[in-house]
Amino acid sequence: xxxxxxxxxxxxxxxxxxxxxxxxxxxxxxxxxxxxxxxxxxxxxxxxxxxxxxxxxxxxxxxxxxxxxxxxxxxxxxxxxxxxxxxxxxxxxxxxxxxxxxxxxxxxxxx
Amino acid sequence: xxxxxxxxxxxxxxxxxxxxxxxxxxxxxxxxxxxxxxxxxxxxxxxxxxxxxxxxxxxxxxxxxxxxxxxxxxxxxxxxxxxxxxxxxxxxxxxxxxxxxxxxxxxxxxxx
Numbered sequence: 585x586x587x588x589x590x591x592x593x594x595x596x597x598x599x600x601x602x603x604x605x606x607x608x609x610x611x612x613x614x615x616x617x618x619x620x621x622x623x624x625x626x627x628x629x630x631x632x633x634x635x636x637x638x639x640x641x642x643x644x645x646x647x648x649x650x651x652x653x654x655x656x657x658x659x660x661x662x663x664x665x666x667x668x669x670x671x672x673x674x675x676x677x678x679x680x681x682x683x684x685x686x687x688x689x690x691x692x693x694x695x
Numbered sequence: 696x697x698x699x700x701x702x703x704x705x706x707x708x709x710x711x712x713x714x715x716x717x718x719x720x721x722x723x724x725x726x727x728x729x730x731x732x733x734x735x736x737x738x739x740x741x742x743x744x745x746x747x748x749x750x751x752x753x754x755x756x757x758x759x760x761x762x763x764x765x766x767x768x769x770x771x772x773x774x775x776x777x778x779x780x781x782x783x784x785x786x787x788x789x790x791x792x793x794x795x796x797x798x799x800x801x802x803x804x805x806x807x
Contacts, residue, residue, distance in 0.1 A: 588738075617795070626785055626798035627739075672738065674796070681727060681746065682754075683796055687738035 586611045588673055588686035596692045597663050605658045605689045607673035613653045617674040617683065618645075627672065630658075660691075668693045697722035701786045701799035708806055714759075714773040716802050718786030721767065726788040728769040729796065730761055733783040745769060781806045 587610045597603050607616070615634050619627040631640045633649035633656060640647055644661045660667055670688040677684060701718040708714060720726050727746050731739040741754045743761035751761050758777060762770045769786060786799040 590738075619796075624783070624801070624803070626800050627787075627796070629795045629797075632795065674739075681752075682741060682744060683729075684741065685731075685739040 586675060586677055586684060588675055588684060590671075590673060590686035590689050592689060593687065594690040594692070596694065599664060599693055599695050600662055603660050603663055603691070605671050605691075607656045607658070607686055609654045609675055611654070613649065613656070613675050615676040616649055616653075616656045618647050618656070618658050619672045619674060619685075621670040621672060621688070623669065630671075663691075663693050665693045665695050667691060697788075697797065699786060699788055699797055699799045701784075701802055704800065704802060706802060706804045708776050708804065710778055710806055711775045714771070714776050714780070714804070716771040716784055716786075716804075718769040718771075718799055719767055720769075720788045723767070723788070723790060725766060726790060728763065729787040729789075730769065730771050731785045731787065733785060733801075735782070739785065743771070776804075776806045778806050780804065 589608045591606045617632050618630040620630055621627045631647050636651040636653045638649050647658045649656045668691055670690050672685050672688045674683045674685045698721045729744045730742040732742055733739050744752050745763045748763055748766055759773050784802045787796040789796050
């Protein structure tokens with residue numbers, strides 16, 4: 585079965601600093617999703633990547649899917665306290681209908 | 696617009712007691728529905744999904760069950776809770792077999 589590994593598990597950055605979160609899949613990715621979760625709440629969709637080399641941006645958050653479609657990175661520029669939370673990558677399984685998730689990366693931003 | 700609600704938001708139950716978590720979706724028809732569990736320090740584990748009324752697929756063997764009595768209602772149940780059932784339960788829906796998942800607010804279950 586497909587597995588997603590995220591790194592780092594947690595991250596503490598000073599406000600204004602840039603950061604990168606990685607998501608590596610054990611199998612080829614056919615659809616890669618990034619979600620953000622505020623502590624104790626549901627997940628909010630950030631963006632979806634499907635094509636190798638694809639890159640998308642939403643405000644100060646940029647995500648990219650590598651050419652081989654087995655790794656994705658999420659980059660935050662000039663981090664702010666509002667960026668704090670848990671970032672999870674998700675992937676569609678080859679049979680459809682199901683999305684599996686990585687364990688998440690906990691981001692703390694120090695003001 | 697579509698909305699998803701789940702309740703209760705917080706639940707504290709003794710070991711061996713029953714469980715019922717409910718999730719409803721509004722503003723759409725024939726959604727795919729999902730129950731995920733997020734244990735402390737772990738990622739989201741898919742428990743059940745449903746593509747239609749009465750159709751339930753189980754991902755992980757356990758003492759939980761799910762039912763879909765109506766098109767936009769998804770219920771997670773247990774006859775006897777275990778300590779290991781503690782966690783944050785999230786209901787989600789999607790309009791097709793792929794695509795963005797829309798999550799509810801979550802239900803935090805503590806089994807003592």
